[in-house]
Amino acid sequence: MTGSRPPPLIEENNMSAQAFLYVIAVILIVLAALPLPTRGVSLALLGAACALLAYAWPVITA
Numbered sequence: 001m002t003g004s005r006p007p008p009l010i011e012e013n014n015m016s017a018q019a020f021l022y023v024i025a026v027i028l029i030v031l032a033a034l035p036l037p038t039r040g041v042s043l044a045l046l047g048a049a050c051a052l053l054a055y056a057w058p059v060i061t062a
Contacts, residue, residue, distance in 0.1 A: 017057060018057040019054075024050050025050035025051035027047075032044035
């Protein structure tokens with residue numbers, strides 16, 4: 001088997017939009033648990049909305 005190369009050790013896969021929204025939701029909910037001053041913006045509510053959007057993403061994009 002001359003000339004054959006071994007498969008790469010690291011495969012690059014693109015993150016889906018649904019996974020990206022879940023990651024953003026988790027970050028927002030974790031930030032909401034910290035005592036950070038936010039000016040009228042509820043990070044927990046934004047995180048919950050992001051999680052709901054990620055959950056419904058297959059239906060939205062169908």
